[in-house]
Amino acid sequence: MSTPEQIPTEVLELARSARHVTVLTGAGMSAESGVPTFRDAQTGLWERFDPTELATPEAWENDPAQCWAWYAWRASLVRGAEPHPGHRAIARWQALPEIDLRISTQNVDDLHERAGATVLAHVHGDLFALRCADCGAPAGVGYPPVREPVARLDPPVCQQCGGLIRPGVVWFGEALPEGAFQDSVEAAQEADLVVVVGTSGLVYPAAGIPDLAAARGVPVIEINPQPSEVSASADHVWRATAGQALPALAA
Ligand code: BV8
Numbered sequence: 001m002s003t004p005e006q007i008p009t010e011v012l013e014l015a016r017s018a019r020h021v022t023v024l025t026g027a028g029m030s031a032e033s034g035v036p037t038f039r040d041a042q043t044g045l046w047e048r049f050d051p052t053e054l055a056t057p058e059a060w061e062n063d064p065a066q067c068w069a070w071y072a073w074r075a076s077l078v079r080g081a082e083p084h085p086g087h088r089a090i091a092r093w094q095a096l097p098e099i100d101l102r103i104s105t106q107n108v109d110d111l112h113e114r115a116g117a118t119v120l121a122h123v124h125g126d127l128f129a130l131r132c133a134d135c136g137a138p139a140g141v142g143y144p145p146v147r148e149p150v151a152r153l154d155p156p157v158c159q160q161c162g163g164l165i166r167p168g169v170v171w172f173g174e175a176l177p178e179g180a181f182q183d184s185v186e187a188a189q190e191a192d193l194v195v196v197v198g199t200s201g202l203v204y205p206a207a208g209i210p211d212l213a214a215a216r217g218v219p220v221i222e223i224n225p226q227p228s229e230v231s232a233s234a235d236h237v238w239r240a241t242a243g244q245a246l247p248a249l250a251a
């Protein structure tokens with residue numbers, strides 16, 4: 001019986017021979033840094049909050065102050081979190097001169113970057129890239145510090161047009177940032193190895209990327225302690241956490 005930390009032989013061989021690697025990450029990548037995932041039982045954000053009231057353009061239109069307060073609280077959680085050994089392992093792997101490693105993340109946090117990695121695409125946007133909801137101008141302000149979830153906080157106002165400042169994330173029903181999805185698809189299809197870490201594979205179009213790679217014959221490894229929608233399209237499933245698996249994979 002192997003333990004989660006023990007790298008499966010076929011995974012080790014793929015990782016050692018790959019020169020073009022794409023790493024796709026989801027909320028599970030940040031879990032060991034203390035940033036809650038969305039859908040995990042007990043700890044997932046959606047156990048406590050209703051996404052249809054918070055992560056949609058309609059939610060913003062109906063109650064921007066409720067939306068802003070939730071994102072300000074999440075931003076405080078992220079600011080208080082640190083990258084873990086899994087984030088650092090990806091950054092080390094990417095820094096190897098013989099490796100072309102491209103990271104596509106669904107995460108809106110900056111933990112990959114703070115671990116020293118360069119991210120090709122934040123397909124669901126960037127929590128901290130605040131902009132005006134009306135004219136799109138980048139905001140010259142940040143989130144206020146929020147220690148506990150609060151019901152409402154007034155968003156700041158745009159200096160250019162007086163519109164409200166919104167988080168730089170992609171809400172349900174909004175288009176992904178221009179180029180981000182296409183860049184991610186290309187990276188995965190051109191890779192000789194795709195590593196999918198910590199995603200439930202439920203949110204499209206990002207969830208389709210492993211299948212698009214697999215359809216081109218690219219081997220896909222899943223790292224996730226639980227079964228997910230990605231598991232069926234993965235050639236190898238490693239039931240371990242990001243913090244357990246990635247340091248061994250990128251050693
Ligand atoms: C679009 C950003 C078109 C904001 C997020 C049917 C009905 C309605 C809609 C749809 C439908 N079918 C398809 C859709 C479209 C919709 C969609 O997919 N809905 C799903 C839910 C059915 N998609 C969209 O709306 C997208 N846009 O399609 O646009 C368009 C085109 C042109 C013009 C206009 C429009 C936009 C989707 C973006 C949504 N934004 N978030 C915010 O952060 O608040 S989604 C949210 O879920 C997260 O940000 C995250 O990015 C995403 C995916 O979640 P995961 O990362 O997978 O996280 P999850 O909690 O689910 O899973 C965690 C996993 O980690 C688990 O598997 C767990 O086992 C594992 N794990 C736990 N611990 C660890 C671990 N793994 C490793 N190590 C550990 N330690």
Ligand code: ZN
Pocket residue numbers: 132133134135136137158159160161162163
């Ligand atoms: Zn504006």
